[in-house]
Amino acid sequence: MQTFDLAARGLRELNQTLHGVNGNTNQTAWEIINTRGSHAIAVGVDAPIDITVNGTTGYYCAGMNKQATIRVNGSAGPGVAENMMSGAVFVEGDASQYAGATGRGGLLVIKGNASSRCGISMKGIDIVVHGNIGHMSAFMAQSGNLVVLGDAGDALGDSLYEARLFVRGNVKSLGADCIEKEMRPEHLELLEDLLRRGEADAKAKPEEFRRYGSARKLYNFNIDNADAY
Amino acid sequence: MTSEFPHTPPRKSYTFSDAVNAEIRRAAATGIYDIRGGGTKRHVPHFDDLLFLGASISRYPLEGYREKCATDIWLGTRFAKNPIHLDIPITIAGMSFGSLSGPAKEALGRGANAAGTSTTTGDGGMTEEERGHSKTLVYQYLPSRYGMNPDDLRRADAIEVVVGQGAKPGGGGMLLGQKISDRVAMMRNLPKGIDQRSACRHPDWTGPDDLEIKILEIREITDWEKPIYVKIGGARPYYDTALAVKAGADVVVLDGMQGGTAATQDVFIEHVGQPILGCIPQAVKALQDLGMHRKVQLIVSGGIRTGADVAKAMALGADAVAIGTAALIALGDNDPALEAEYQKLQSTAGAYDDWHEGKDPAGITTQDPELYNRFDPVLGGRRLKNYLKVMTLEAQTIARACGKNHLHNLEPEDLCSLTIEAAAMAGVPLAGTNWIPGRNGGF
Numbered sequence: 014m015q016t017f018d019l020a021a022r023g024l025r026e027l028n029q030t031l032h033g034v035n036g037n038t039n040q041t042a043w044e045i046i047n048t049r050g051s052h053a054i055a056v057g058v059d060a061p062i063d064i065t066v067n068g069t070t071g072y073y074c075a076g077m078n079k080q081a082t083i084r085v086n087g088s089a090g091p092g093v094a095e096n097m098m099s100g101a102v103f104v105e106g107d108a109s110q111y112a113g114a115t116g117r118g119g120l121l122v123i124k125g126n127a128s129s130r131c132g133i134s135m136k137g138i139d140i141v142v143h144g145n146i147g148h149m150s151a152f153m154a155q156s157g158n159l160v161v162l163g164d165a166g167d168a169l170g171d172s173l174y175e176a177r178l179f180v181r182g183n184v185k186s187l188g189a190d191c192i193e194k195e196m197r198p199e200h201l202e203l204l205e206d207l208l209r210r211g212e213a214d215a216k217a218k219p220e221e222f223r224r225y226g227s228a229r230k231l232y233n234f235n236i237d238n239a240d241a242y
Numbered sequence: 243m244t245s246e247f248p249h250t251p252p253r254k255s256y257t258f259s260d261a262v263n264a265e266i267r268r269a270a271a272t273g274i275y276d277i278r279g280g281g282t283k284r285h286v287p288h289f290d291d292l293l294f295l296g297a298s299i300s301r302y303p304l305e306g307y308r309e310k311c312a313t314d315i316w317l318g319t320r321f322a323k324n325p326i327h328l329d330i331p332i333t334i335a336g337m338s339f340g341s342l343s344g345p346a347k348e349a350l351g352r353g354a355n356a357a358g359t360s361t362t363t364g365d366g367g368m369t370e371e372e373r374g375h376s377k378t379l380v381y382q383y384l385p386s387r388y389g390m391n392p393d394d395l396r397r398a399d400a401i402e403v404v405v406g407q408g409a410k411p412g413g414g415g416m417l418l419g420q421k422i423s424d425r426v427a428m429m430r431n432l433p434k435g436i437d438q439r440s441a442c443r444h445p446d447w448t449g450p451d452d453l454e455i456k457i458l459e460i461r462e463i464t465d466w467e468k469p470i471y472v473k474i475g476g477a478r479p480y481y482d483t484a485l486a487v488k489a490g491a492d493v494v495v496l497d498g499m500q501g502g503t504a505a506t507q508d509v510f511i512e513h514v515g516q517p518i519l520g521c522i523p524q525a526v527k528a529l530q531d532l533g534m535h536r537k538v539q540l541i542v543s544g545g546i547r548t549g550a551d552v553a554k555a556m557a558l559g560a561d562a563v564a565i566g567t568a569a570l571i572a573l574g575d576n577d578p579a580l581e582a583e584y585q586k587l588q589s590t591a592g593a594y595d596d597w598h599e600g601k602d603p604a605g606i607t608t609q610d611p612e613l614y615n616r617f618d619p620v621l622g623g624r625r626l627k628n629y630l631k632v633m634t635l636e637a638q639t640i641a642r643a644c645g646k647n648h649l650h651n652l653e654p655e656d657l658c659s660l661t662i663e664a665a666a667m668a669g670v671p672l673a674g675t676n677w678i679p680g681r682n683g684g685f
Binding site: 028029032073076079095096098114137155172174237 | 273274386390391431432433435436446448452455458462465
């Protein structure tokens with residue numbers, strides 16, 4: 014385990030060090046201490062390594078991650094794992110706004126609650142939230158899966174495309190063109206895998222969820238649908 | 243009464259002109275506003291309203307074609323480890339793959355490369371055609387984040403965070419389904435054939451303080467190597483420039499209302515934003531007030547067509563310009579040779595702007611293989627290079643006449659204005675006077 018003291022060595026050295034790690038290294042486990050809410054911790058990592066962030070982070074922790082598994086032992090600020098490409102990010106505490114925004118791949122797990130705009134404009138990422146999510150989550154979500162064990166706020170999935178949303182609790186309101194859809198066997202199977210990988214299989218069963226997705230009425234502009242906007 | 247009394251001659255309304263009435267009828271028939279590409283078509287105060295003074299006794303000119311007048315430029319000297327050095331201060335503005343064809347993007351790269359300047363990606367992400375043929379490529383970081391990935395960030399020479407554009411400050415876009423080929427769909431993570439929305443705002447930041455942190459993240463990902471541009475639409479240029487500088491921009495890109503778009507509402511293009519002439523002095527003032535003029539470089543765009551426009555923009559305080567619409571015309575867009583085909587599309591060469599329909603006969607703004615295969619990217623690149631060279635020669639000619647051995651040495655003192663409006667906007671005197679409306683008494 015390599016320990017990196019962020020307070021002593023600074024953000025620039027941290028990210029430069031992590032960018033210097035490649036797939037051939039024996040240094041596969043990293044620990045970052047003294048985070049003190051810093052922004053842009055472990056951004057742009059591109060190696061199959063394990064990074065443990067001990068402490069709370071500011072904006073954009075694990076932004077654009079590729080390959081790495083990053084575990085935040087604390088809460089995460091806005092934009093955690095934004096535009097993630099692959100790998101996995103686990104947040105043991107809560108996450109602020111736009112967690113996993115525009116993510117194109119990989120897995121984001123939030124053990125606590127996520128704030129508004131969770132999964133906004135997601136493009137292939139899988140997100141599992143053990144708690145609740147706030148308003149405007151999955152707005153314009155294109156693809157990927159969002160799993161919420163708790164409740165969802167207003168305007169869930171507004172204007173979404175092909176992303177699948179699974180919510181166990183209540184949904185305060187659905188956004189434009191977002192509808193409840195039938196939960197078929199393939200969705201239960203998919204959900205079972207996501208709950209397992211999201212370390213939530215002991216907390217919830219696939220049968221307890223409802224599925225939401227796009228009604229696909231707004232896919233091509235039609236003036237008769239103008240009232241929906 | 244009978245017909246021996248003459249009638250008042252027919253007189254059409256200026257307010258309800260034929261064009262206005264035609265649009266009312268079109269709206270009534272279809273129930274949807276007009277969507278089109280390009281920039282504003284109305285007349286707005288422009289560089290044509292300014293004149294250079296040239297040199298006589300009080301200024302000493304340089305010999306045309308003999309004495310050196312340099313044109314090179316550095317961009318991104320504030321923070322980036324690798325600032326950009328271009329041979330000419332005329333860059334190619336961001337235009338998206340998806341809106342433009344692959345061969346058109348290749349031609350832009352070829353032309354820019356040959357002329358010693360940069361080209362810029364767009365909403366669709368980075369294409370191999372463009373990266374492969376562009377020595378210097380600026381990667382746009384857009385609200386839609388289509389095709390956004392850290393590998394392309396690192397392959398870029400600079401990163402342009404797009405906050406707004408001149409044709410539609412505050413507006414997003416819509417790439418209609420008919421232009422969504424398999425390749426465009428794959429690049430954008432969306433099904434083929436459906437409309438693709440380009441958001442009006444970034445999904446993961448909500449204000450200037452967030453922008454500052456977003457720029458920090460991008461710099462960290464790219465190891466502080468690449469200049470970070472921030473592109474704003476010409477709406478509130480003083481404050482937006484100041485906030486972009488505060489957020490850490492290396493370069494501010496300012497796009498006036500004449501700047502083009504792939505497709506948006508005509509009412510938006512014609513009624514939102516300000517002419518670039520009025521925007522440049524405000525942005526320059528913001529930079530000067532912050533002590534950052536020439537330290538944070540200013541690229542301006544929106545209706546740049548000639549070397550005279552380039553020279554005037556630089557005289558007003560810009561470091562460089564960007565061209566979009568003019569570059570497309572140089573490639574062959576709206577060429578009269580294609581008049582018969584434009585007429586089939588109920589348009590005419592010089593006026594065709596329904597680029598969103600994907601039927602561009604020039605093969606430039608389409609994803610239809612039959613159409614884009616007509617376009618020769620090598621020839622297109624050569625035409626663009628020629629055009630860029632001509633603009634540069636024109637700007638040098640003017641600069642020498644003003645006694646300047648570098649385009650950067652042009653200054654507002656070299657200009658006067660033909661109209662009160664342009665004088666007030668540009669902050670230069672009305673011709674024949676020393677009167678700058680709103681600033682001094684004059685004679």
